[in-house]
Amino acid sequence: MYIAIQTDRLLLRPLKAEDFYTTHAYSADRENTRHMVFLPFASEEETRDFLRKVEADWAAEFPADYEFAIEFEGVHIGHVGVSVDEERREGEIGWILGKRYWHQGLATEAAIGLRDFCFGQLGLTRLTARCDAANESSVRLMERIGMVPESVTPGRYNRGAAEPCLEKHYICERPASN
Numbered sequence: 001m002y003i004a005i006q007t008d009r010l011l012l013r014p015l016k017a018e019d020f021y022t023t024h025a026y027s028a029d030r031e032n033t034r035h036m037v038f039l040p041f042a043s044e045e046e047t048r049d050f051l052r053k054v055e056a057d058w059a060a061e062f063p064a065d066y067e068f069a070i071e072f073e074g075v076h077i078g079h080v081g082v083s084v085d086e087e088r089r090e091g092e093i094g095w096i097l098g099k100r101y102w103h104q105g106l107a108t109e110a111a112i113g114l115r116d117f118c119f120g121q122l123g124l125t126r127l128t129a130r131c132d133a134a135n136e137s138s139v140r141l142m143e144r145i146g147m148v149p150e151s152v153t154p155g156r157y158n159r160g161a162a163e164p165c166l167e168k169h170y171i172c173e174r175p176a177s178n
């Protein structure tokens with residue numbers, strides 16, 4: 001399956017094995033992933049395993065996970081994705097962007113493109129997202145795309161951290177006009 005989402009500055013297209021070097025660069029960088037549960041990747045093989053899973057998901061008739069590469073000016077700079085719960089008609093979204101591209105509104109633009117795809121083409125009725133409570137950039141992003149806080153819970157274990165932290169949960173309902 002091939003789905004592309006075009007925003008003002010970005011192309012969101014299926015993440016694939018050919019994106020290995022750029023994916024590994026931002027996904028294995030400890031600073032870039034310090035607030036993330038499943039990152040940083042510990043090895044090149046772990047990155048390859050992730051990309052194999054992503055390609056298998058895209059090959060399915062109805063993927064459970066949609067992972068889109070974020071391209072800016074023709075360069076792969078990160079990815080944004082949604083894990084879909086078909087039965088409940090909802091999805092959990094997430095994103096990562098190479099640190100060179102932070103603070104330019106690119107992650108927000110990608111998340112808006114994904115949000116609109118989820119509510120429009122996938123017909124989801126609710127989106128959720130979670131982040132480390134200390135990750136103020138992700139909190140602001142969630143709020144900019146229309147998500148509202150739902151809860152804060154203890155016990156989040158970020159892969160690159162020594163101690164557990166708090167996790168913020170956000171939700172967004174499909175607007176009535178969609």
